[in-house]
Amino acid sequence: MTWPDTLVDAEHRGPGLVAALADTLGADALLTGASISADYGTDESLHAAAQLPEAVVFPSDTAQVAAIVRAAAEWRVPITARGAGTGLSGGCIPVAGGLVVSFARMARLLEIDRANHVAIVQPGLTLAELDEATAAHGLVFPVFPGTNAASLGGNVATNAGGMRAVKYGVTRNQVLGIEAVTGTGEVIRCGGRYVKATTGYDLTQLVVGSEGTLALVTEATLRLHPRLTDTASLLAPFSSLADVAAVVPRIVASGVQPLILEYIDRWTMKGLLRMNDLTLGIPDGVADVTEAYLIVVLEGRDDQRLQVDVADVAAQLATAGAHDVYVLPAGQGAELLAARERAFWLVKAAGADDLIDMVVPRDKIPDYLARVQEIADRHEARVFGCGHAGDGNIHFSVYQPDVVRRTALLRAIFEVGLGLGGAISGEHGIGRAKVAYYQELEDPGKLALQRRIKAAFDPMGILNPGCIFDNF
Numbered sequence: 001m002t003w004p005d006t007l008v009d010a011e012h013r014g015p016g017l018v019a020a021l022a023d024t025l026g027a028d029a030l031l032t033g034a035s036i037s038a039d040y041g042t043d044e045s046l047h048a049a050a051q052l053p054e055a056v057v058f059p060s061d062t063a064q065v066a067a068i069v070r071a072a073a074e075w076r077v078p079i080t081a082r083g084a085g086t087g088l089s090g091g092c093i094p095v096a097g098g099l100v101v102s103f104a105r106m107a108r109l110l111e112i113d114r115a116n117h118v119a120i121v122q123p124g125l126t127l128a129e130l131d132e133a134t135a136a137h138g139l140v141f142p143v144f145p146g147t148n149a150a151s152l153g154g155n156v157a158t159n160a161g162g163m164r165a166v167k168y169g170v171t172r173n174q175v176l177g178i179e180a181v182t183g184t185g186e187v188i189r190c191g192g193r194y195v196k197a198t199t200g201y202d203l204t205q206l207v208v209g210s211e212g213t214l215a216l217v218t219e220a221t222l223r224l225h226p227r228l229t230d231t232a233s234l235l236a237p238f239s240s241l242a243d244v245a246a247v248v249p250r251i252v253a254s255g256v257q258p259l260i261l262e263y264i265d266r267w268t269m270k271g272l273l274r275m276n277d278l279t280l281g282i283p284d285g286v287a288d289v290t291e292a293y294l295i296v297v298l299e300g301r302d303d304q305r306l307q308v309d310v311a312d313v314a315a316q317l318a319t320a321g322a323h324d325v326y327v328l329p330a331g332q333g334a335e336l337l338a339a340r341e342r343a344f345w346l347v348k349a350a351g352a353d354d355l356i357d358m359v360v361p362r363d364k365i366p367d368y369l370a371r372v373q374e375i376a377d378r379h380e381a382r383v384f385g386c387g388h389a390g391d392g393n394i395h396f397s398v399y400q401p402d403v404v405r406r407t408a409l410l411r412a413i414f415e416v417g418l419g420l421g422g423a424i425s426g427e428h429g430i431g432r433a434k435v436a437y438y439q440e441l442e443d444p445g446k447l448a449l450q451r452r453i454k455a456a457f458d459p460m461g462i463l464n465p466g467c468i469f470d471n472f
Contacts, residue, residue: 014054014097017075021057024067029105031056039085040100041093044344046354048090048432053080056100062179062187062218065101069216070185072099073460080464081212083123083151087158088344088355089431091211091467101216103153109133110219116193117224118176123153123217130222140227142168145427146341156217159209161427163260163297163337166252166390168225170427172208177221180207182214183458193221206453211429212464214457228299230306231259233333234313236322237282237290241265244292245365247320248389251296252362254316256309260297261390262340268386268397269293275346276339280332286323294322294389295336343386347397353406356396358417359426365392371416372396379409393426414441430468439470 022030031040032055042050054077059065072079078098085092094100107124114137121130128148130141145160154160156178161170168174177191191197191204207215238244244263251258264272266287273279282290296313300306314325328336347355360368369385376383381400387393396413400406414424414437424430430438439447451469454461465471 013075013077014099017071017077017099018055020071020075021055021068024071025057025059025064029058029060029064040082040102043085043087043090043092045088045090045093045431045433046348046352048093051093051096053094053100054097056082056102058102058105060105062181065106065181065216065218066185066187068099068101069181069183069462072462073184076460076462078462078465079216080467081123081153081157081216083154083157084126084149086147086150087154087431088357088428089158089425089433091158091429091431091464092154093432095465103151106218107151112137112139112224113193114139118193119222119224121152121220121222123151123156123220125152126150127152127155134224135227138227139224141174141222142225143171143174144341146344152220152222153217156208156220157210157212158429159427161388161391161393163262163340163388165388165393165427166261167257167259172205174223175204175208175220176223178204178207178217179219180215180217183460183463187218188215191221195223209429211431211467213454213468214463216463228301230301230303231297231299231330231333232306232310233328233330233336234296234298234310234317235280235326235328235336236294236296236317237286237324238292238294238320238322239289241292241369242366243321244294244389245362245369247294247317247322248365249362250320251313251316252390254312256298256313258296258313258390259299260295260337261388262295262337262386263389264293264295264340264386265384266291266293267384268343268346271346271350272336272339272343275349276335276342278332278335278339280326280328280336282324282326290323295340297333297337340386343395347384350397352397352399353401354398354410355428356398356410356413357393357426357428358396358414358422358424359391359393360417360420360422362390362392364420364422365389365394368394368417368420368422372413375409375412375416379405379412381406381409383413388426391426392422411437411440432466435466435468435470438468
Protein backbone atom coordinates (compact mmCIF):
# COMPACT_ATOMS: atom_id res chain seq x y z
CA MET A 1 0.00 0.00 0.00
CA THR A 2 1.31 3.46 -0.86
CA TRP A 3 0.18 6.48 1.07
CA PRO A 4 -1.64 9.04 -1.12
CA ASP A 5 0.55 11.86 -2.42
CA THR A 6 -1.16 14.82 -0.77
CA LEU A 7 0.12 18.28 0.01
CA VAL A 8 3.75 17.31 0.61
CA ASP A 9 5.98 15.71 -2.01
CA ALA A 10 6.06 11.98 -1.23
CA GLU A 11 9.77 11.60 -2.03
CA HIS A 12 10.81 14.08 0.66
CA ARG A 13 7.95 13.84 3.15
CA GLY A 14 9.09 10.83 5.22
CA PRO A 15 12.81 11.75 5.42
CA GLY A 16 11.89 15.35 6.24
CA LEU A 17 9.74 14.27 9.17
CA VAL A 18 12.43 11.88 10.40
CA ALA A 19 14.96 14.72 10.47
CA ALA A 20 12.52 16.92 12.35
CA LEU A 21 11.80 14.18 14.91
CA ALA A 22 15.50 13.51 15.41
CA ASP A 23 15.95 17.16 16.33
CA THR A 24 13.00 17.02 18.72
CA LEU A 25 13.42 13.59 20.34
CA GLY A 26 17.07 12.80 19.81
CA ALA A 27 18.69 10.35 17.40
CA ASP A 28 18.57 7.54 19.97
CA ALA A 29 14.76 7.58 19.78
CA LEU A 30 14.71 6.65 16.08
CA LEU A 31 15.51 3.73 13.82
CA THR A 32 15.87 4.23 10.09
CA GLY A 33 17.06 2.33 7.01
CA ALA A 34 18.95 -0.93 7.59
CA SER A 35 18.65 -0.58 11.38
CA ILE A 36 14.91 -1.37 11.16
CA SER A 37 14.46 -5.11 11.72
CA ALA A 38 11.92 -7.13 9.74
CA ASP A 39 9.80 -7.53 12.89
CA TYR A 40 8.61 -3.94 12.58
CA GLY A 41 7.01 -4.70 9.22
CA THR A 42 4.69 -7.51 10.22
CA ASP A 43 2.75 -9.31 12.95
CA GLU A 44 1.58 -12.93 13.34
CA SER A 45 -1.09 -12.79 10.62
CA LEU A 46 -0.77 -15.44 7.91
CA HIS A 47 -1.41 -13.30 4.83
CA ALA A 48 -1.16 -9.57 5.46
CA ALA A 49 1.77 -8.38 3.33
CA ALA A 50 4.81 -7.22 5.30
CA GLN A 51 5.92 -3.61 4.86
CA LEU A 52 8.83 -1.81 6.52
CA PRO A 53 8.23 1.81 7.60
CA GLU A 54 10.33 4.86 6.83
CA ALA A 55 11.29 5.00 10.51
CA VAL A 56 10.51 3.56 13.95
CA VAL A 57 10.20 6.10 16.74
CA PHE A 58 10.37 5.38 20.48
CA PRO A 59 8.58 8.00 22.60
CA SER A 60 9.19 8.07 26.34
CA ASP A 61 6.06 9.90 27.45
CA THR A 62 2.71 11.26 26.32
CA ALA A 63 4.13 14.67 25.45
CA GLN A 64 6.52 13.04 22.98
CA VAL A 65 3.70 11.00 21.45
CA ALA A 66 1.71 14.19 20.96
CA ALA A 67 4.73 15.89 19.36
CA ILE A 68 5.19 12.95 16.98
CA VAL A 69 1.53 13.02 15.92
CA ARG A 70 1.48 16.78 15.43
CA ALA A 71 4.59 16.61 13.25
CA ALA A 72 3.20 13.67 11.26
CA ALA A 73 -0.07 15.55 10.69
CA GLU A 74 1.87 18.58 9.45
CA TRP A 75 3.93 16.45 7.05
CA ARG A 76 0.98 14.19 6.14
CA VAL A 77 2.90 11.05 7.12
CA PRO A 78 0.93 7.98 8.29
CA ILE A 79 1.46 6.53 11.78
CA THR A 80 1.05 2.96 12.96
CA ALA A 81 1.21 2.16 16.68
CA ARG A 82 2.98 -1.02 17.75
CA GLY A 83 3.04 -2.97 20.97
CA ALA A 84 4.35 -6.55 21.07
CA GLY A 85 3.33 -7.39 17.48
CA THR A 86 1.36 -10.49 18.49
CA GLY A 87 -1.79 -9.61 16.51
CA LEU A 88 -3.29 -11.96 13.94
CA SER A 89 -4.96 -9.54 11.51
CA GLY A 90 -2.18 -7.28 10.24
CA GLY A 91 -3.32 -4.37 12.37
CA CYS A 92 0.17 -3.14 13.24
CA ILE A 93 1.69 -3.45 9.76
CA PRO A 94 2.81 0.03 8.68
CA VAL A 95 2.32 1.93 5.45
CA ALA A 96 5.18 2.48 3.01
CA GLY A 97 6.84 5.78 3.84
CA GLY A 98 5.14 5.92 7.23
CA LEU A 99 6.18 5.84 10.87
CA VAL A 100 5.89 3.06 13.43
CA VAL A 101 5.40 4.39 16.96
CA SER A 102 6.80 1.72 19.28
CA PHE A 103 5.74 1.83 22.92
CA ALA A 104 8.74 -0.18 24.11
CA ARG A 105 9.90 2.77 26.25
CA MET A 106 6.43 3.37 27.67
CA ALA A 107 6.03 0.07 29.49
CA ARG A 108 5.62 0.98 33.14
CA LEU A 109 3.09 -0.19 35.67
CA LEU A 110 2.28 3.21 37.13
CA GLU A 111 0.09 2.14 40.02
CA ILE A 112 -1.96 -0.62 41.59
CA ASP A 113 -4.81 0.98 43.51
CA ARG A 114 -6.03 -1.71 45.91
CA ALA A 115 -8.82 0.41 47.35
CA ASN A 116 -10.47 0.89 43.95
CA HIS A 117 -9.26 -2.37 42.38
CA VAL A 118 -7.61 -0.69 39.41
CA ALA A 119 -4.22 -0.67 37.73
CA ILE A 120 -2.79 2.32 35.86
CA VAL A 121 -0.56 1.12 33.02
CA GLN A 122 1.40 2.40 30.06
CA PRO A 123 0.70 0.72 26.69
CA GLY A 124 3.97 -1.19 26.38
CA LEU A 125 3.48 -3.17 29.60
CA THR A 126 2.86 -6.86 28.88
CA LEU A 127 0.15 -9.06 30.30
CA ALA A 128 2.80 -11.24 31.94
CA GLU A 129 4.31 -8.25 33.76
CA LEU A 130 0.91 -7.03 34.94
CA ASP A 131 -0.12 -10.52 36.05
CA GLU A 132 3.01 -10.94 38.16
CA ALA A 133 2.45 -7.59 39.83
CA THR A 134 -1.27 -8.08 40.53
CA ALA A 135 -0.72 -11.59 41.92
CA ALA A 136 1.30 -10.10 44.76
CA HIS A 137 -1.85 -8.19 45.80
CA GLY A 138 -4.29 -11.08 45.38
CA LEU A 139 -5.78 -9.41 42.30
CA VAL A 140 -5.97 -10.26 38.61
CA PHE A 141 -6.52 -8.57 35.26
CA PRO A 142 -8.64 -11.35 33.74
CA VAL A 143 -8.02 -10.94 30.00
CA PHE A 144 -5.79 -13.72 28.63
CA PRO A 145 -5.95 -13.65 24.82
CA GLY A 146 -3.63 -16.61 24.20
CA THR A 147 -0.22 -15.08 24.86
CA ASN A 148 0.99 -13.24 27.94
CA ALA A 149 3.62 -11.56 25.77
CA ALA A 150 0.92 -9.27 24.36
CA SER A 151 1.03 -5.63 25.40
CA LEU A 152 -1.79 -3.84 27.22
CA GLY A 153 -1.88 -1.16 24.52
CA GLY A 154 -2.45 -3.84 21.91
CA ASN A 155 -5.16 -5.40 24.08
CA VAL A 156 -6.96 -2.06 24.32
CA ALA A 157 -6.54 -1.32 20.61
CA THR A 158 -7.99 -4.66 19.51
CA ASN A 159 -10.43 -5.21 22.38
CA ALA A 160 -8.70 -8.53 23.03
CA GLY A 161 -10.74 -11.41 24.42
CA GLY A 162 -9.63 -14.96 25.15
CA MET A 163 -10.96 -18.01 26.92
CA ARG A 164 -12.05 -16.23 30.11
CA ALA A 165 -14.48 -13.88 28.37
CA VAL A 166 -17.47 -16.10 29.25
CA LYS A 167 -17.07 -15.01 32.90
CA TYR A 168 -15.22 -11.70 32.84
CA GLY A 169 -15.95 -10.28 29.41
CA VAL A 170 -13.37 -8.85 27.03
CA THR A 171 -10.91 -5.97 27.33
CA ARG A 172 -13.53 -3.22 26.97
CA ASN A 173 -15.27 -4.57 30.07
CA GLN A 174 -12.04 -3.98 32.02
CA VAL A 175 -11.03 -0.53 30.71
CA LEU A 176 -12.31 2.24 33.00
CA GLY A 177 -10.37 5.11 31.48
CA ILE A 178 -7.69 6.11 29.03
CA GLU A 179 -5.27 8.85 28.14
CA ALA A 180 -4.82 9.10 24.38
CA VAL A 181 -3.49 11.27 21.59
CA THR A 182 -5.84 11.96 18.68
CA GLY A 183 -4.82 12.42 15.05
CA THR A 184 -4.41 16.16 15.60
CA GLY A 185 -1.92 15.65 18.45
CA GLU A 186 -4.50 16.60 21.09
CA VAL A 187 -4.22 14.75 24.41
CA ILE A 188 -7.53 13.58 25.87
CA ARG A 189 -8.35 11.88 29.17
CA CYS A 190 -11.58 9.88 29.45
CA GLY A 191 -13.08 7.87 32.28
CA GLY A 192 -11.37 7.23 35.60
CA ARG A 193 -11.26 5.14 38.75
CA TYR A 194 -14.99 4.53 38.82
CA VAL A 195 -17.24 1.86 37.37
CA LYS A 196 -20.17 3.94 36.13
CA ALA A 197 -20.84 7.34 34.60
CA THR A 198 -23.51 8.96 32.45
CA THR A 199 -21.58 12.11 31.63
CA GLY A 200 -21.57 12.75 27.90
CA TYR A 201 -20.31 10.40 25.22
CA ASP A 202 -18.22 7.45 26.39
CA LEU A 203 -15.04 8.19 24.44
CA THR A 204 -13.15 5.51 26.36
CA GLN A 205 -15.22 2.73 24.86
CA LEU A 206 -15.14 4.34 21.44
CA VAL A 207 -11.34 4.19 21.41
CA VAL A 208 -11.20 0.63 22.77
CA GLY A 209 -11.16 -1.73 19.79
CA SER A 210 -10.48 1.02 17.24
CA GLU A 211 -7.14 -0.58 16.27
CA GLY A 212 -5.13 2.63 16.42
CA THR A 213 -7.28 4.41 13.84
CA LEU A 214 -8.80 7.02 16.20
CA ALA A 215 -6.09 7.72 18.77
CA LEU A 216 -2.88 6.37 20.29
CA VAL A 217 -3.52 5.19 23.86
CA THR A 218 -0.71 6.33 26.16
CA GLU A 219 -2.19 5.23 29.49
CA ALA A 220 -5.04 2.96 30.59
CA THR A 221 -6.95 2.57 33.83
CA LEU A 222 -7.87 -1.10 34.15
CA ARG A 223 -10.37 -2.87 36.35
CA LEU A 224 -8.90 -5.62 38.56
CA HIS A 225 -10.70 -8.54 40.20
CA PRO A 226 -10.05 -10.76 43.23
CA ARG A 227 -7.72 -13.61 42.24
CA LEU A 228 -9.46 -16.93 42.97
CA THR A 229 -6.85 -19.63 43.42
CA ASP A 230 -9.00 -22.78 43.63
CA THR A 231 -9.75 -24.16 40.15
CA ALA A 232 -10.98 -27.38 38.59
CA SER A 233 -10.97 -28.56 34.97
CA LEU A 234 -13.52 -30.94 33.43
CA LEU A 235 -13.25 -32.59 30.02
CA ALA A 236 -16.33 -34.01 28.32
CA PRO A 237 -16.23 -35.87 24.97
CA PHE A 238 -19.39 -35.64 22.82
CA SER A 239 -20.63 -37.31 19.66
CA SER A 240 -21.12 -34.01 17.85
CA LEU A 241 -20.39 -30.31 17.95
CA ALA A 242 -24.14 -29.75 18.08
CA ASP A 243 -24.29 -31.60 21.41
CA VAL A 244 -21.49 -29.41 22.78
CA ALA A 245 -23.19 -26.24 21.61
CA ALA A 246 -26.51 -27.32 23.09
CA VAL A 247 -25.15 -27.87 26.60
CA VAL A 248 -23.22 -24.59 26.81
CA PRO A 249 -26.26 -22.30 27.37
CA ARG A 250 -27.51 -24.63 30.08
CA ILE A 251 -24.22 -24.42 31.97
CA VAL A 252 -24.13 -20.64 31.64
CA ALA A 253 -27.75 -20.35 32.82
CA SER A 254 -27.15 -22.60 35.85
CA GLY A 255 -25.47 -19.81 37.80
CA VAL A 256 -22.20 -21.70 38.21
CA GLN A 257 -20.28 -18.98 36.31
CA PRO A 258 -17.60 -21.07 34.57
CA LEU A 259 -14.24 -19.42 33.98
CA ILE A 260 -13.76 -21.21 30.65
CA LEU A 261 -16.06 -23.05 28.24
CA GLU A 262 -13.91 -24.17 25.33
CA TYR A 263 -14.69 -26.61 22.53
CA ILE A 264 -12.14 -28.46 20.43
CA ASP A 265 -13.02 -30.68 17.48
CA ARG A 266 -11.51 -34.17 17.30
CA TRP A 267 -8.92 -33.38 14.62
CA THR A 268 -7.67 -30.27 16.38
CA MET A 269 -7.50 -32.20 19.66
CA LYS A 270 -5.44 -34.94 18.04
CA GLY A 271 -3.05 -32.35 16.67
CA LEU A 272 -2.73 -30.54 20.00
CA LEU A 273 -2.00 -33.75 21.89
CA ARG A 274 0.55 -34.84 19.33
CA MET A 275 2.29 -31.47 19.07
CA ASN A 276 2.51 -31.06 22.86
CA ASP A 277 3.22 -34.72 23.68
CA LEU A 278 0.15 -34.98 25.92
CA THR A 279 -2.15 -37.84 26.83
CA LEU A 280 -5.58 -37.56 28.41
CA GLY A 281 -6.18 -41.16 29.39
CA ILE A 282 -9.41 -41.36 27.39
CA PRO A 283 -10.13 -44.95 26.29
CA ASP A 284 -9.81 -45.60 22.56
CA GLY A 285 -13.44 -46.71 22.41
CA VAL A 286 -14.58 -43.31 23.68
CA ALA A 287 -12.16 -41.31 21.52
CA ASP A 288 -13.26 -43.19 18.39
CA VAL A 289 -16.87 -42.02 18.75
CA THR A 290 -16.04 -38.48 19.82
CA GLU A 291 -16.36 -35.58 17.38
CA ALA A 292 -15.90 -32.72 19.83
CA TYR A 293 -14.61 -32.06 23.34
CA LEU A 294 -15.82 -29.47 25.82
CA ILE A 295 -13.40 -28.13 28.43
CA VAL A 296 -15.02 -26.52 31.46
CA VAL A 297 -12.89 -24.67 34.01
CA LEU A 298 -14.40 -23.53 37.28
CA GLU A 299 -12.87 -21.33 39.96
CA GLY A 300 -13.90 -20.59 43.52
CA ARG A 301 -13.04 -19.05 46.85
CA ASP A 302 -12.45 -22.41 48.52
CA ASP A 303 -12.25 -26.05 47.51
CA GLN A 304 -15.42 -27.15 49.29
CA ARG A 305 -17.64 -24.74 47.38
CA LEU A 306 -15.76 -25.50 44.19
CA GLN A 307 -16.46 -29.24 44.46
CA VAL A 308 -20.18 -28.55 44.72
CA ASP A 309 -20.00 -26.69 41.41
CA VAL A 310 -17.90 -29.46 39.86
CA ALA A 311 -20.53 -32.06 40.75
CA ASP A 312 -23.30 -29.82 39.38
CA VAL A 313 -21.57 -29.26 36.03
CA ALA A 314 -20.57 -32.92 35.72
CA ALA A 315 -24.21 -33.91 36.14
CA GLN A 316 -25.29 -31.41 33.48
CA LEU A 317 -22.69 -32.74 31.03
CA ALA A 318 -23.74 -36.33 31.63
CA THR A 319 -27.42 -35.49 31.18
CA ALA A 320 -26.57 -33.70 27.92
CA GLY A 321 -25.10 -36.89 26.45
CA ALA A 322 -21.39 -36.68 27.16
CA HIS A 323 -19.71 -40.08 26.69
CA ASP A 324 -18.03 -39.53 30.04
CA VAL A 325 -16.90 -36.65 32.26
CA TYR A 326 -13.28 -36.46 33.36
CA VAL A 327 -12.11 -34.22 36.19
CA LEU A 328 -8.53 -33.58 35.18
CA PRO A 329 -5.67 -33.39 37.68
CA ALA A 330 -4.55 -29.80 38.15
CA GLY A 331 -1.34 -30.20 36.18
CA GLN A 332 -3.02 -32.02 33.29
CA GLY A 333 -5.79 -29.43 33.04
CA ALA A 334 -3.24 -26.61 32.92
CA GLU A 335 -1.23 -28.42 30.24
CA LEU A 336 -4.29 -28.97 28.08
CA LEU A 337 -5.30 -25.31 28.30
CA ALA A 338 -1.75 -24.21 27.52
CA ALA A 339 -1.82 -26.48 24.47
CA ARG A 340 -5.15 -24.97 23.42
CA GLU A 341 -3.65 -21.48 23.69
CA ARG A 342 -0.86 -22.63 21.35
CA ALA A 343 -3.34 -23.86 18.74
CA PHE A 344 -2.30 -21.05 16.39
CA TRP A 345 1.21 -22.48 16.18
CA LEU A 346 -0.24 -25.92 15.51
CA VAL A 347 -2.32 -24.79 12.55
CA LYS A 348 0.51 -22.60 11.27
CA ALA A 349 2.91 -25.55 11.37
CA ALA A 350 0.28 -27.70 9.66
CA GLY A 351 0.17 -25.27 6.74
CA ALA A 352 -3.17 -23.58 7.37
CA ASP A 353 -3.97 -21.09 4.63
CA ASP A 354 -6.06 -18.78 6.79
CA LEU A 355 -7.65 -18.27 10.19
CA ILE A 356 -11.13 -17.02 11.11
CA ASP A 357 -12.39 -15.78 14.47
CA MET A 358 -16.09 -15.27 13.69
CA VAL A 359 -18.53 -14.80 16.55
CA VAL A 360 -22.22 -15.76 16.53
CA PRO A 361 -24.91 -15.94 19.24
CA ARG A 362 -24.38 -19.03 21.41
CA ASP A 363 -27.65 -20.64 20.36
CA LYS A 364 -26.67 -20.36 16.69
CA ILE A 365 -23.42 -22.30 17.03
CA PRO A 366 -24.80 -25.72 15.90
CA ASP A 367 -26.45 -24.24 12.80
CA TYR A 368 -23.38 -22.16 12.00
CA LEU A 369 -20.94 -25.06 12.33
CA ALA A 370 -23.09 -27.28 10.14
CA ARG A 371 -23.39 -24.63 7.44
CA VAL A 372 -19.65 -23.90 7.52
CA GLN A 373 -18.92 -27.55 6.82
CA GLU A 374 -21.36 -27.47 3.90
CA ILE A 375 -19.56 -24.39 2.56
CA ALA A 376 -16.18 -26.06 3.00
CA ASP A 377 -17.34 -29.15 1.08
CA ARG A 378 -18.71 -26.98 -1.69
CA HIS A 379 -15.37 -25.17 -2.04
CA GLU A 380 -13.33 -28.38 -1.70
CA ALA A 381 -11.63 -27.07 1.43
CA ARG A 382 -10.91 -28.43 4.88
CA VAL A 383 -12.05 -26.35 7.84
CA PHE A 384 -11.27 -27.40 11.41
CA GLY A 385 -11.96 -25.55 14.60
CA CYS A 386 -11.95 -24.85 18.26
CA GLY A 387 -13.28 -21.87 20.08
CA HIS A 388 -14.76 -20.07 23.03
CA ALA A 389 -18.09 -21.86 23.09
CA GLY A 390 -19.25 -19.86 26.09
CA ASP A 391 -19.34 -16.62 24.09
CA GLY A 392 -19.91 -17.95 20.56
CA ASN A 393 -16.41 -17.06 19.30
CA ILE A 394 -15.44 -19.75 16.78
CA HIS A 395 -11.86 -20.14 15.54
CA PHE A 396 -11.51 -21.94 12.22
CA SER A 397 -8.31 -23.03 10.52
CA VAL A 398 -8.85 -23.05 6.76
CA TYR A 399 -6.99 -25.25 4.28
CA GLN A 400 -7.55 -24.14 0.69
CA PRO A 401 -4.34 -22.99 -1.07
CA ASP A 402 -6.03 -21.48 -4.13
CA VAL A 403 -6.38 -17.75 -3.39
CA VAL A 404 -9.47 -17.20 -5.55
CA ARG A 405 -11.33 -20.19 -4.13
CA ARG A 406 -10.26 -19.36 -0.58
CA THR A 407 -11.51 -15.79 -0.93
CA ALA A 408 -14.92 -17.06 -2.05
CA LEU A 409 -14.92 -19.59 0.80
CA LEU A 410 -14.15 -16.97 3.47
CA ARG A 411 -16.70 -14.58 2.06
CA ALA A 412 -19.38 -17.28 2.28
CA ILE A 413 -18.40 -18.20 5.85
CA PHE A 414 -18.54 -14.55 6.94
CA GLU A 415 -21.83 -13.95 5.14
CA VAL A 416 -23.51 -16.92 6.80
CA GLY A 417 -22.27 -15.84 10.22
CA LEU A 418 -23.51 -12.29 9.73
CA GLY A 419 -26.86 -13.66 8.63
CA LEU A 420 -27.13 -15.48 11.95
CA GLY A 421 -26.58 -12.26 13.87
CA GLY A 422 -22.80 -12.56 14.24
CA ALA A 423 -19.76 -10.39 13.55
CA ILE A 424 -16.74 -10.93 11.32
CA SER A 425 -14.22 -10.78 14.16
CA GLY A 426 -14.77 -11.82 17.75
CA GLU A 427 -11.39 -10.77 19.11
CA HIS A 428 -8.57 -10.57 16.53
CA GLY A 429 -9.88 -7.41 14.89
CA ILE A 430 -10.32 -6.41 11.26
CA GLY A 431 -6.79 -5.12 10.74
CA ARG A 432 -5.72 -5.36 7.13
CA ALA A 433 -6.47 -9.05 6.68
CA LYS A 434 -10.28 -8.72 6.78
CA VAL A 435 -10.76 -5.21 5.38
CA ALA A 436 -12.21 -6.31 2.04
CA TYR A 437 -14.80 -8.62 3.65
CA TYR A 438 -15.75 -6.04 6.28
CA GLN A 439 -16.24 -3.26 3.74
CA GLU A 440 -18.27 -5.50 1.42
CA LEU A 441 -20.51 -7.26 3.92
CA GLU A 442 -21.16 -4.71 6.69
CA ASP A 443 -24.08 -2.29 6.72
CA PRO A 444 -23.12 0.71 4.49
CA GLY A 445 -24.83 3.15 6.83
CA LYS A 446 -22.77 1.93 9.76
CA LEU A 447 -19.56 2.15 7.73
CA ALA A 448 -20.38 5.71 6.67
CA LEU A 449 -20.94 6.75 10.28
CA GLN A 450 -17.67 5.11 11.31
CA ARG A 451 -15.85 7.10 8.63
CA ARG A 452 -17.32 10.32 10.00
CA ILE A 453 -16.18 9.38 13.50
CA LYS A 454 -12.73 8.61 12.11
CA ALA A 455 -12.65 12.04 10.47
CA ALA A 456 -13.51 13.75 13.77
CA PHE A 457 -10.65 12.07 15.62
CA ASP A 458 -8.18 12.03 12.74
CA PRO A 459 -9.06 14.67 10.12
CA MET A 460 -5.82 14.13 8.14
CA GLY A 461 -6.34 10.37 8.07
CA ILE A 462 -2.81 9.64 9.31
CA LEU A 463 -3.64 7.08 12.01
CA ASN A 464 -3.20 3.49 10.79
CA PRO A 465 -4.61 3.99 7.27
CA GLY A 466 -5.63 0.75 5.57
CA CYS A 467 -6.71 -0.79 8.87
CA ILE A 468 -10.49 -1.32 9.24
CA PHE A 469 -11.08 0.97 6.22
CA ASP A 470 -9.76 0.14 2.75
CA ASN A 471 -9.19 3.85 2.17
CA PHE A 472 -9.96 7.14 3.86
